[in-house]
Amino acid sequence: MMLGMDARSLPKAELHLHIEGTLEPEMVFALAERNGLTVPWASVEDLRARYRFADLQGFLDLYYACMTVLRRRQDFVELAHAYLERAWADGVRHAELSFDGQVHLDHGVPLADVVGGLEEALAGARRDHGMSGGLILCCLRDRGPAAAQALLDEAAPLGDRVMGLGLDSAEVGYPPEPFAPVFERARRLGWRLTAHAGEEAGPSSVVGALDALGVERIDHGLRAVADDALVARLARERVALTLCPLSNLRLGVVTSLARYPLAELLAAGVVVTVNSDDPAYFGGYVGDNFDALREAVGLTDETVVALCRASIEASFAPAARQAELLAELAGALA
Numbered sequence: 001m002m003l004g005m006d007a008r009s010l011p012k013a014e015l016h017l018h019i020e021g022t023l024e025p026e027m028v029f030a031l032a033e034r035n036g037l038t039v040p041w042a043s044v045e046d047l048r049a050r051y052r053f054a055d056l057q058g059f060l061d062l063y064y065a066c067m068t069v070l071r072r073r074q075d076f077v078e079l080a081h082a083y084l085e086r087a088w089a090d091g092v093r094h095a096e097l098s099f100d101g102q103v104h105l106d107h108g109v110p111l112a113d114v115v116g117g118l119e120e121a122l123a124g125a126r127r128d129h130g131m132s133g134g135l136i137l138c139c140l141r142d143r144g145p146a147a148a149q150a151l152l153d154e155a156a157p158l159g160d161r162v163m164g165l166g167l168d169s170a171e172v173g174y175p176p177e178p179f180a181p182v183f184e185r186a187r188r189l190g191w192r193l194t195a196h197a198g199e200e201a202g203p204s205s206v207v208g209a210l211d212a213l214g215v216e217r218i219d220h221g222l223r224a225v226a227d228d229a230l231v232a233r234l235a236r237e238r239v240a241l242t243l244c245p246l247s248n249l250r251l252g253v254v255t256s257l258a259r260y261p262l263a264e265l266l267a268a269g270v271v272v273t274v275n276s277d278d279p280a281y282f283g284g285y286v287g288d289n290f291d292a293l294r295e296a297v298g299l300t301d302e303t304v305v306a307l308c309r310a311s312i313e314a315s316f317a318p319a320a321r322q323a324e325l326l327a328e329l330a331g332a333l334a
Contacts, residue, residue, distance in 0.1 A: 005301055007290035011328045012308040013094040013315040014087060014275050014286050016219050016242035018138075018168070019076075019118065020067050020100060021278025022083040025051075031069040031078075039069065051281050056200055056251050057170060059281060067103050076117025084125040084133075086279075090287035091308075093325055094317050095133040097122075098166050102140050102151055111154050115161055132321050134163035136194065139182060141167050141174040148182040156189060163316050164192035166219065167209070171200040176208040183213040192316040194219055194242075199253060203227035210239065217241075217314060222248060224270075225261045235269035240314035244277035245289050245296075251282075257296035266303070273311040305333065 025047040032039045041047040047066075053059040070076065080097060087095050097118055104114050118135055125131040137155055139148035155162060165186035167179060176195055183193055197209040199220035206224045209215050210233075221241035224230045234241065243262070248254045265272050274293065279285040284292070290307075293299055299307075312325045 005304065007294070007299075007304050007308070008089065008091045008287040010091050010305065010308045010332055011093045011312075011325055012091050012286070013096070013273075013311040013317070013325065014092045015096050015217065015240075015273055015311060015315055016244055016275035016277055017083070017087075017095060017097055018099070018278050019080055019083060019097045020070070020103075021063065021282075022086075022280050023066050023070075023079060024082070024280045027079065027082065028066050028069050031071075031075050035069060035071045035075070037069055037071070040065070053251060053281075059251060059278070060169060063278065063281065064103060067100070068107060070104065071107060071109060073113040073117040073120075076114055077120045080118050080121030081124060084121055084129075084131065086285050088125065088129050088131060090285055092286060093131055093328065094312065094315055094321065095122075095125075095131065096136055096163065096316060097133060098136040098138050098168070100140060100168070101137050101155060102143060102147065105151075105154065111158065115158055119161065132317055134316060135161070136164040136166045136192075137162050138166040138168045139179065140169040141176075141179070141196075142170045144174075145178045145182055148179060149185070152182060152185055152189075160190060162191060164194060166193075167195035167197075167213070168219070169196075171196060171205060175201075175205065177212040180212045183215070187214065192216055196220055198223040199248075199251075203230045206230060206234075210237075215239075216316075220244065220248070220253075222253060222261070225264060231265070231268045231270060234271075238271055240271040240273055240310065241265065242273050242275050242314075244275050244282070245293055246279075246284050247277035247282045249282075249292075257292055260293065260297055262293065262297060266306070271310050271314055272307065273314055274307050275311075305329070 025044045193215045194217040195209040196219040197205040
């Protein structure tokens with residue numbers, strides 16, 4: 001049976017979301033004006049027209065340029081609040097927000113201000129909607145492991161205000177193995193571990209993230225499908241892939257969503273979830289990603305439910321919160 005229910009009606013978690021990637025062009029200009037900054041784009045329309053990319057690096061160049069407008073704690077409150085309201089409308093009941101602390105430190109913004117602003121928005125979503133969530137600090141892999149260790153020097157005093165450590169940015173030429181000491185340090189802090197792998201680079205990047213970094217989830221991981229043994233391992237070890245279909249399409253990881261290997265991964269028993277990555281730049285939030293998959297590959301009601309359930313079970317939420325969310329999902333299906 002083809003999809004009869006709206007995926008937005010089902011409780012779910014979003015696990016692969018860069019909060020800076022929710023920076024819509026209108027907010028870029030509003031924050032630039034408030035913070036007394038000049039941006040190099042003529043208008044909102046001019047900036048929005050540039051949200052088209054040939055590859056990951058082209059996206060990153062614009063992404064970092066837009067991030068320069070985030071300068072105050074209140075900026076992060078408003079950024080995350082806007083995302084969380086959209087996420088709530090898409091059925092998201094638990095959101096794990098990744099952020100690029102190194103870039104904000106470059107701009108003179110203390111991590112305490114970044115984290116404090118994001119926490120305030122999460123507290124508001126919890127008060128207004130009953131949503132839960134947490135923060136994942138990402139290291140920029142193209143800056144190397146020494147810079148990542150310096151980031152942890154800054155972040156360690158935050159303790160459990162951060163739930164996890166991630167690894168993102170340009171993948172090709174920056175394998176995960178040199179970051180092993182950084183991830184071991186984060187593990188000792190009690191943080192959960194995830195890493196981008198298998199987006200630009202091939203299956204070996206995923207293997208490195210598993211073996212050297214000891215990650216619990218793989219962000220993207222789509223290119224794992226080229227290695228049958230790795231696919232079998234992911235299924236056996238229940239390592240979730242946080243897939244981002246519209247991101248993969250916009251950055252050329254796949255040429256068409258009609259060829260997206262979702263069914264192949266599910267048939268192999270791999271845990272997969274649907275997420276939006278950097279939705280302001282890639283054409284939609286999590287509900288839009290479900291809609292795009294529905295149109296491109298067809299999704300049964302059973303598959304949609306399974307994807308929502310997997311997102312909850314693969315989250316870093318405490319077991320009690322996962323149980324609440326699974327009960328809410330069951331109630332929505334009753």
